[in-house]
Amino acid sequence: MKKEKALELWQDKLTGEISHSDEKALETFLEDNPNIRTEWKELEHTWMLFDDIKRPEPSAQMDARFEGMLAAWQTSTERRSSSFSTVISAWVSRSWQVGLASLVLGLFIGWWMLPSQNQSQNISRLSSEIQDMKKLMMLTLIERPKAQERIRAVNMASEIPSADEKVIEALITTLNMDDNLNVRLASLEALLNYGNVPEVRSALIDALEVQESAIMLVAIADALVIIQEKSSVEAMEQLKETIEDDLVKDKLDESIKSLTSI
Amino acid sequence: MNLLEDHSLMMKVKEGEVEKLNLLYKRYSRRFFGFFYGMTKDGATSEDLVQNVFMRILKYKHTYSEAGDFEVWAFQLARNVHKDHYRKNKRYAFQEDMDPWEQELRETKNKEVEMEKSDELNYLKKALENLSVEKRELIELVRFQKVKYAKVAEMLGVTESAIKVRVHRILKELRESYLELDV
Numbered sequence: 001m002k003k004e005k006a007l008e009l010w011q012d013k014l015t016g017e018i019s020h021s022d023e024k025a026l027e028t029f030l031e032d033n034p035n036i037r038t039e040w041k042e043l044e045h046t047w048m049l050f051d052d053i054k055r056p057e058p059s060a061q062m063d064a065r066f067e068g069m070l071a072a073w074q075t076s077t078e079r080r081s082s083s084f085s086t087v088i089s090a091w092v093s094r095s096w097q098v099g100l101a102s103l104v105l106g107l108f109i110g111w112w113m114l115p116s117q118n119q120s121q122n123i124s125r126l127s128s129e130i131q132d133m134k135k136l137m138m139l140t141l142i143e144r145p146k147a148q149e150r151i152r153a154v155n156m157a158s159e160i161p162s163a164d165e166k167v168i169e170a171l172i173t174t175l176n177m178d179d180n181l182n183v184r185l186a187s188l189e190a191l192l193n194y195g196n197v198p199e200v201r202s203a204l205i206d207a208l209e210v211q212e213s214a215i216m217l218v219a220i221a222d223a224l225v226i227i228q229e230k231s232s233v234e235a236m237e238q239l240k241e242t243i244e245d246d247l248v249k250d251k252l253d254e255s256i257k258s259l260t261s262i
Numbered sequence: 263m264n265l266l267e268d269h270s271l272m273m274k275v276k277e278g279e280v281e282k283l284n285l286l287y288k289r290y291s292r293r294f295f296g297f298f299y300g301m302t303k304d305g306a307t308s309e310d311l312v313q314n315v316f317m318r319i320l321k322y323k324h325t326y327s328e329a330g331d332f333e334v335w336a337f338q339l340a341r342n343v344h345k346d347h348y349r350k351n352k353r354y355a356f357q358e359d360m361d362p363w364e365q366e367l368r369e370t371k372n373k374e375v376e377m378e379k380s381d382e383l384n385y386l387k388k389a390l391e392n393l394s395v396e397k398r399e400l401i402e403l404v405r406f407q408k409v410k411y412a413k414v415a416e417m418l419g420v421t422e423s424a425i426k427v428r429v430h431r432i433l434k435e436l437r438e439s440y441l442e443l444d445v
Contacts, residue, residue: 004427011426017410043430046437050405052383058295062309066287066316073320074280143324145276176342177325179335209345212419242396 001029003036010040014047103133134160135167142170147180154186158193168194172203176210184211188219195227205232214245221248221255230259268332276323286332287316293407294340300402301344301395314343334413337403341417348395385440392439397432404429 009026012018018026030037107126134156141153154174157167171194174187188207194200204227207220217239224232236252243249268289274282294315298308318339326335390398403409403417404425411429415422 004423007430008423008426011411011430015404015408015411043433043437046386046433046440047405049383049386053387053406055296055299055406056305058292058305058309058312062291062295062312063287065309065313066291069313069317070280070283070320077278077280145328147327173322174325177322179325179327179330209349210342212417214419242394 001025003033006030006033006036014044100133100137104130131160135164139166139170142174147183150174150178150180150183151186154183154190157187157190168197168200172200175203175207181213181215184213184216185219188216188223192223192226195223201227201229201231205229205235208232208235208239214248217243217245217248218251221251225255225258228259233259269330272319272323272326272330272332272335273328275319276326280320283316283319286319286336290336291316294336297337297340297402297407298344300406301398302347303391307347311340311343311347314347315340318343331413331416333409334416337407337409337413338417341399344399382440385443386436388443389436389440393432393436397428397435400425400428401432401436 006026006029009018009022009029013023013026030040107129110122138153138156138160141149141156144150144153154171157171160167168191171187171191175184175191178184178187188204191200191204204220204224208217211217211220221236224236233256236256240249240252240256243252266285268286271282271286275286291312294312295308298311299305302308302311315336319336322339326332390401393401400414403414404411411422411425415425418425
């Protein structure tokens with residue numbers, strides 16, 4: 001057995017997750033390597049010593065605060081669920097395709113029947129209402145459990161030309177919180193459309209600290225170069241000190257170089 | 263599927279039965295408190311951070327995946343809560359107050375043996391405090407909160423083997439560091 005494998009088994013043994021056969025194999029390895037046995041035995045002593053580090057108990061106030069918070073949340077949700085907008089949103093969420101089709105049809109008929117002098121005004125109103133509908137749909141779809149639907153929502157956001165606070169907030173939350181890498185990447189791409197919005201720029205810098213996937217970190221570094229966010233250099237330098245992935249390190253170096261040479 | 267499993271409970275919370283969060287709170291609040299206490303050494307701050315985690319669980323419940331693992335997801339949220347807190351406060355001034363175990367110690371009869379052990383413990387605690395935040399976090403998760411290697415690996419986006427090697431190295435670093443303090 002190689003030392004690397006034995007080390008893994010030793011760590012399993014410390015946490016009590018080792019099988020009987022693995023423990024036997026480990027024992028044979030240690031018998032053949034008495035120096036390693038001595039060293040690891042010492043580490044085991046340190047590991048066991050942790051048991052003596054006592055932690056205080058939280059106060060009873062913590063539980064009371066949680067119960068209060070949960071009750072407040074339930075009350076606010078009940079209030080929200082009875083509001084008209086939620087009823088509309090739930091209806092749209094159930095059959096959004098039908099909703100959009102009937103809205104577009106209704107608006108078109110209305111526009112067609114109106115006198116011609118109002119036509120240009122109505123076209124712009126029609127277009128703005130379609131945008132609003134898209135926003136509503138995007139915000140509904142982004143909460144769906146299927147990653148495919150969330151990606152569709154994120155792509156929909158890219159089609160909304162004007163920067164909307166709610167849309168941007170939803171995209172930033174998705175970028176930082178979604179557990180699917182593809183959804184996170186899609187939201188990063190969508191956020192690039194709003195690269196001139198200060199909140200988006202600072203959210204991308206913050207994301208360097210939040211994200212842990214190498215692919216995401218590389219993509220964010222690229223995005224920061226695209227939007228020419230020079231103030232991200234400091235965050236990149238800091239990340240470079242802690243990150244162990246060489247690929248990410250190289251990308252950060254490249255991005256820092258590119259941002260500082262502008 | 264067991265309806266009382268963490269995952270089933272969280273799926274219910276996601277579907278709107280937020281009162282199910284009570285059970286998850288009972289199972290996890292002490293572990294989160296222990297995690298934050300290990301990272302901040304401050305009881306009041308740790309209680310606030312536990313509150314933040316459960317607030318985020320409610321706020322971001324829609325992002326919990328059907329294929330998810332509650333322990334991984336919730337500890338990931340806890341790590342993010344701690345990161346945000348750390349970023350705002352940059353570094354901690356570790357409290358000089360006596361820990362409860364030190365107070366207990368005063369009352370023990372077998373003082374001499376305990377004192378010897380407490381010296382070693384003190385050095386170990388000091389060495390722990392001197393670790394970088396990332397390393398301390400790893401020890402907290404694996405050793406104190408008993409999160410399995412595979413789950414920590416998932417949180418950190420690395421392999422299980424890499425986590426075991428890292429823990430082993432940190433253990434070695436800790437031992438060397440507290441033996442130096444002992445000199």
